[in-house]
Amino acid sequence: MHPASNIDYSKHNARRDRLTKIIMEEHTKARKKSGAKQHFVDALLTLKDQYDLSEDTIIGLLWDMITAGMDTTVITTEWAMAELVRNPRVQGKVQEEMDRVIGERIITEADFANLPYLQCVVKESLRLHPPTPLMLPHKATANVKIGGYDIPKGSNVHVNVWAIARDPQIWKDPMEYRPERFAEENIDIKGSDFRVLPFGAGRRVCPGAQLGINLVASMLGHLLHHFKWTLPEGVKPEDVDMSENPGMVTFMHTPLQAIATPRLPSQLYKHVPVDM
Incomplete structure (x- = not known):
């Protein structure tokens, strides 16, 4: 693989992680304000400790949901x-x-x-x-x-x-x-x-x-x-x-x-x- 491809891939992953973290932060703030909602993002975040879900795992699952549905x-x-x-x-x-x-x-x-x-x-x-x-x-x-x-x-x-x-x-x-x-x-x-x-x-x-x-x-x-x-x-x-x-x-x-x-x-x- 050409070195430039590795750089572009890393940049893409970094942008993906930033976007997904913003989504997670928005839901964390909303959950503290009005409680958990019955949907995918809040389910992952509220079960994080119970199932020992790492941040990378949650990011991966959220991104799978976004990309697999396109x-x-x-x-x-x-x-x-x-x-x-x-x-x-x-x-x-x-x-x-x-x-x-x-x-x-x-x-x-x-x-x-x-x-x-x-x-x-x-x-x-x-x-x-x-x-x-x-x-x-x-x-x-x-x-x-x-x-x-x-x-x-x-x-x-x-x-x-x-x-x-x-x-x-x-x-x-x-x-x-x-x-x-x-x-x-x-x-x-x-x-x-x-x-x-x-x-x-x-x-x-x-x-x-x-x-x-x-x-x-x-x-x-x-x-x-x-x-x-x-x-x-x-x-x-x-x-x-x-x-x-x-x-x-x-x-x-x-x-x-x-x-x-x-x-x-x-x-x-x-x-x-x-x-x-």
């Missing part, structure tokens, strides 16, 4: 939009629900509970297109036998959640993008139902699962409520490249191109409240 959320949203422009029926059904529930105003997080079909769209998108198709690597801490196979202690284990979610023995018409399947059956996607595991499961389940779901719901909600999305002229649904780039996370091989047509009153496109 590309994965963007990836899921782009895949979902690709499916929605290829499936006008589904897009129209989401927009009808939002027109009925929200009307001519800006969507907020409080609306999510009243938008069940939007939630189904998020779940179906995560089923067909999990952003980490092999999850993150796990290491066996003991010799175990799983499904008749011996897994030696120390083995790296990858779980192919992409294949599980497309298994015709588990899912009816698994390649069909049909959000209604999550309305017909109450299927948990946060680790308790092993048919769909975009966030993993068990003790190593993604701590930001609900945050990720809400972020995707928010982005899709804004995009679909404000605009009708269509493919460029001459492009058919089957022409959209739905292949993935290989890697730990799966971006679309060919970035999606779609045309947005406004569908709400013009004043709603001029300003978004800061506190939303």
Whole structure:
């Protein structure tokens, strides 16, 4: 590695630590003033002594939460939009629900509970297109036998959640993008139902699962409520490249191109409240 790269990497780490310490200090001051809140940062800080968490450990966990939720959320949203422009029926059904529930105003997080079909769209998108198709690597801490196979202690284990979610023995018409399947059956996607595991499961389940779901719901909600999305002229649904780039996370091989047509009153496109 070039020496300059080491210098840049050190500077990046120092900036990361400064930013994270500022977040920690803000929460420490707020906690002394009004008590602990029920969220990730305060949980780490209040359990620091009980679990012997060092400052470096807390910084690492906070930074994992920030970085792991960036590309994965963007990836899921782009895949979902690709499916929605290829499936006008589904897009129209989401927009009808939002027109009925929200009307001519800006969507907020409080609306999510009243938008069940939007939630189904998020779940179906995560089923067909999990952003980490092999999850993150796990290491066996003991010799175990799983499904008749011996897994030696120390083995790296990858779980192919992409294949599980497309298994015709588990899912009816698994390649069909049909959000209604999550309305017909109450299927948990946060680790308790092993048919769909975009966030993993068990003790190593993604701590930001609900945050990720809400972020995707928010982005899709804004995009679909404000605009009708269509493919460029001459492009058919089957022409959209739905292949993935290989890697730990799966971006679309060919970035999606779609045309947005406004569908709400013009004043709603001029300003978004800061506190939303």
